[in-house]
Amino acid sequence: MANSALELHGIEAYYGDSHVLQQVSFRLGEGRLLGLLGRNGAGKSTCMNVSVGLLPPRAGSVEVFGATVTRLPPESVAARGVALVPQGRRIFKSLTVRENLMVAAHAGFATSHEPWTADTVFAMFPRLAERRGQLAGYLSGGEQQMLAIGRALMANPRVLLMDEPSEGLAPQVVAEVMATIRKLKESGLSIVLVEQNPKLVFDIADDIVILNSGRVAVVSTAEQLKSGGVDLRQHLGVF
Amino acid sequence: MTFWLLLTVNSITFGGLLFLLSAGFSLIFGLMRIPNLTHGSMFMVGAYLGTSLLGGTSGFTLNFWVAALIAAVEVAILGALMERLLLRRLAGQQLAQVLVTLGVSFMAADLCLMGWGGDPISVATPPHLAGFVRVDGAAFPLYRMAVILIAVVFAVALWLMLERTRLGAMIRAGVDDPQMARVVGIRVSQLFTIVFALGAGLAGFAGIISGPILSVYPGLDQDMLPLALVVVILGGTGSLLGSFVGSIIVGFIYNFGQALLPELAYFVLFLPMVLVLVLRPQGLFGGQIL
Ligand SMILES: Nc1ncnc2c1ncn2[C@@H]1O[C@H](COP(=O)(O)OP(=O)(O)OP(=O)(O)O)[C@@H](O)[C@H]1O
């Protein structure tokens, strides 16, 4: 069995008094892509917030390549090689495209891939290169998504978390983003891909976790799900 | 004619001092989301420390600008200590942090009273700047021109730091989205210390260089703090351009108000603040930190 890149164990997470995650456990294997599915409000983004240290869980543990990071502050989790492409992109709007990349630059973790720098990010997203001096707030939605991905890569992470990167994008841009994710997976990065739309995930994922009302409802490989062993509609609604 | 010209020069000079005071206040507000109520104290402490370095009480005499720089560094260190030792322990509890800054401002006022007494201390204009520039029969005090020049130089330097360096970009990222800044690995709490020390140092520097114009007296802190507040509310928090424009505007309102409507000087000063808060709460330049 491959090493664990990211492991959540018995997570109990709250926003104030509301209990949002209950006994959530799942495991991302090294070099694999885990699709995290669930309908609106199921707790997917909360899992991301817990993983990067934005929301300390009341109970349970988070491990990155075997080291416990539970309750470390976000900047320390980042230093352990976890990067997030957040829901809604959250690029720094008053920074230029290039500055968005530079503030996130870190030597990070050497992989087989050559290290990510502003130049390699620009080579992957030529449209960002054309706009490198522009304020990021003026980019189109698709360009902002690419910038959010590039910014995450600048830390040279070993775990990449992507929270609904296709949200609000035109189909053709979604295809571009998915192709990028495929490339990143081939480069050996361990990836969690959060989506509401399972069709986007099934082709690309190795493993699937489905959340339902803050609990893990299904843990499976993509193969098994595609062969139809589980009633997805029960967990994901109509699609 | 000369009267108006002089009033204008005085307004711009005062605006320059206000900019040095409020640039840090605004950056701290933008990044840490709290009004730092010790900012007036830092101005006053810088002025008092400067007077001691200038030979009033400590027996030796330094060049004015050397004394001003040392006073600024001392206040910057005090600011860094305050952030590290007090505010950091209350990270995320903004109301508690504001109350701490309020408490420290009263404590600082008492310590200054104990250290420097209750009488105003006048600060001599540096001898090489004691003269006047004469243009068309009007005489402009050289020192005030120098203060304007210094404010412009600091404004440009701060702008370059914020716009052209990685540190500046990190500060702007922290103002934009502090949580996301931490997630991408920026040590936002270190930025807090840096910005707090920088703001304190600038305020202390403004304090001592305003000495020859305002002199130094108990209550100077409480005279200056509301002005910084008005500047930042007019200009918008976290915006350097806003602080600059806001400072000039307040410099004019304050000086013209005192000259023309002395009994309504504070009314005239705070009216624009109230109007902006009600009509355009993000400030004239809110949302951008340029
Ligand atoms: N900051 C917050 N404060 C309080 N409750 C929150 C907060 N963020 C999310 N919630 C609640 O927590 C639950 C889980 O939200 P979460 O954002 O994790 O869902 P999600 O699966 O990411 O949904 P979506 O697909 O809409 O992004 C929801 O009921 C939501 O209303």
Ligand SMILES: [Mg+2]
């Ligand atoms: Mg979500």
